[in-house]
Amino acid sequence: MMEPVLDWEQRYQDAATAWERGALNPAFEVWRDQLGIDSGIVIVPGCGRAPEVVEFAARGWDVIGVDLAETPVIFQREALANAGLSGSVEQANLFEWNPPVPADLVYEQTCLCALHPNQWRAYESALHRWLKPGGHLAAMFMQKEGEGGPPFHCGIDAMRNLFHEETWQWSEQLYRSEHQIGVCELAFLLTRR
Numbered sequence: 268m269m270e271p272v273l274d275w276e277q278r279y280q281d282a283a284t285a286w287e288r289g290a291l292n293p294a295f296e297v298w299r300d301q302l303g304i305d306s307g308i309v310i311v312p313g314c315g316r317a318p319e320v321v322e323f324a325a326r327g328w329d330v331i332g333v334d335l336a337e338t339p340v341i342f343q344r345e346a347l348a349n350a351g352l353s354g355s356v357e358q359a360n361l362f363e364w365n366p367p368v369p370a371d372l373v374y375e376q377t378c379l380c381a382l383h384p385n386q387w388r389a390y391e392s393a394l395h396r397w398l399k400p401g402g403h404l405a406a407m408f409m410q411k412e413g414e415g416g417p418p419f420h421c422g423i424d425a426m427r428n429l430f431h432e433e434t435w436q437w438s439e440q441l442y443r444s445e446h447q448i449g450v451c452e453l454a455f456l457l458t459r460r
């Protein structure tokens with residue numbers, strides 16, 4: 268089955284970006300406390316205009332944002348420059364992209380839930396490939412009532428099957444945050460085996 272083609276750039280042009288929180292995800296500090304480090308390479312796939320890109324750079328991370336759409340890429344580059352920070356923001360299809368070197372952290376925030384479930388296995392493989400062994404995935408799994416999307420419901424049983432214990436070690440649930448486009452998001456820290 269072919270996955271539906273979504274015009275993400277058009278959504279930005281139409282201001283149809285209801286997923287944007289406009290502030291740091293409250294789980295951000297919880298993950299940082301859990302990680303206990305503030306350095307290394309962090310990849311933010313499907314970064315959109317999320318403020319976490321600038322926040323990672325401000326806290327000393329080498330941040331790499333990746334997004335298919337031009338508008339958020341320009342936005343993030345300008346936001347970094349305006350803050351006097353360095354970082355890389357690439358306009359690319361994450362399924363055709365690889366980092367120059369393996370990363371310490373991937374910050375997954377409302378990218379998985381924006382991808383059709385037909386693409387999830389390829390996405391999981393990409394995240395695993397991008398990370399060093401022992402690297403971390405800060406994952407925010409969007410919970411939704413009913414089916415349909417995007418965003419797509421990321422039920423925890425399906426996530427445990429996708430990010431399998433053989434290749435990922437799961438933390439306990441770290442946080443539950445409310446989100447206007449979903450019922451809530453559940454935060455976990457996964458370690459790449």
Ligand SMILES: C[S@@+](CC[C@H](N)C(=O)[O-])C[C@H]1O[C@@H](n2cnc3c(N)ncnc32)[C@H](O)[C@@H]1O
Nearest residue numbers: 275313314315317334335336360361376377381
């Ligand atoms: C729901 S938005 C989330 C944006 C951001 N993570 C946030 O928290 O605001 C999903 C983002 O993923 C991007 N995206 C979707 N498919 C992609 C792909 N195949 N490669 C790269 N980016 C993609 C979209 O352009 C969009 O910016």
